[in-house]
Amino acid sequence: MSKSVYMDNNATTYLKKEVLDAMMPYYTDIYGNASSKFYAVGREAEQALYKLREKAAKLLGAANVNEIYFTGSGCEADNWAIKGVANAYKRKGNHIITSKIEHHAILGACEYLEKHGFEVTYLDVDEYGRVSPEAVEAAIKDNTVLISIMTANNEIGTIEPIKEIAEVAKKHKIVFHTDAVQAIGHMPINVRDLGVDMLSVSAHKFHGPKGVGLLYIKNGVRIDNLIHGGGQERGKRAATENLAGIAGLVKALEIAVENLDKNVEIMRDKRDKLIKGIQEKIPYCRLNGPVGDDRLCNNVNFSFQYVEGESILMMLDMNGVAASSGSACASGSLDPSHVLLAIGLPHEIAHGSLRLSVGEDTTDNDVDYIIEVLPPIIQRLRDMSPLYEDFLKGENK
């Protein structure tokens, strides 16, 4: 296998060399515990942590350095936001509003809370995956304490109207959280421009390390701890800080923000070439998610009728292409992706989905290669498919 093309940047990205270089000193030289202030190497770590937090606050547009809380992942930031706010506002109310297309970190936390006396509204989305701000407003009740809607969807790339939803939340004085894990590095993110109260970030989606994220929590928002123990993160999240990981997150964020316009342009170009090429070469396919500026610049998601997604992935892999699918079999569950079902796809169309997500290093050559290898794969699987056989017989009648 000579050619190898990575088309799964929505799943994770490689760690940039500059990012690794920024991390290394915290493993080897500045290895002190940032809480150990009575000796030099501890104080150095503490100071470094402060500087990193300050930089992250600036890059995200936070008003205050104290509004940045580092976490152990995007999932942790999401879980903390949901459970922490729900518990802190319990006396005010027990109702949460979210959408049907959130990441499992949000949905899982909400389902957990439902078992513990909370009530959750899972808003429908339109055929492109869009949550309407009007629907959010209509769902608000006297006991609503939290709204959480993602900035951009990881499967079909829908960019949500976060600013508008934030205004609705503000008008009703309800805490608003957004999962911006897929958005960083792919669109401008400024917490004050967006008007959000909380925002989740995960480093490995923009060429940072895995296992580190952050939660922006606007001053004034009350939140219970998810992790109890020491006094780290202003007593809000115990655990000796992963300084190297944090340094990696901040370096990757810095690079992503500095190169945003350039990278978005590249990714949009590759995305659109992929979409166009696939639509031209493969009949009976459907682009899932919105088109144009409402779509995440690096996401492509198609359903191919009469074939199943895992088989597509396996054949792509045999051709050196890494991609992903929302089919049930590919995820090891019995149902296809909740996102594809939420936009109204019938099960058999959802099973035939393929997500290709580009990066800023994706080349025209990579795109051409996909457009070359994919059509025969789909045709081969269709020739093996009883559904396609039925379809052809119906056509010939």
Added chain:
Amino acid sequence: MYSEKVMDHFAHPRNVGEIENANAVGLVGNAKCGDIMKIYMDIQDNIIKDVKFKTFGCGAAIATSSMATEMVKGKTVEEALELTNKAVMEALDGLPAEKIHCSVLAEEAIRDAIEDYRKRQNA
């Protein structure tokens, strides 16, 4: 995740296709669960002379379809009915636990085809 045998049968499935004048046709599964298998047999003097399949499904579903058709080809109807999902999996050097449900399809499709054959014989 998959054994070499599974990968081989997925990449080079045996007996894919249709049999025009098949006297036994089986169809199991549904699009909702994500796996559908259709099987065609040509049964002469109680022996499965030829067998072909078409499958909509994951790698495990396609590989078990391929292996199961290999295992019943040339067998008597009674022998084919004895084929279990377990035997097919063993012949493939195993499947991941979450894929076992996808592999049941082949056994069911063979039974369905033979039932169809017997109905036609009695008609």
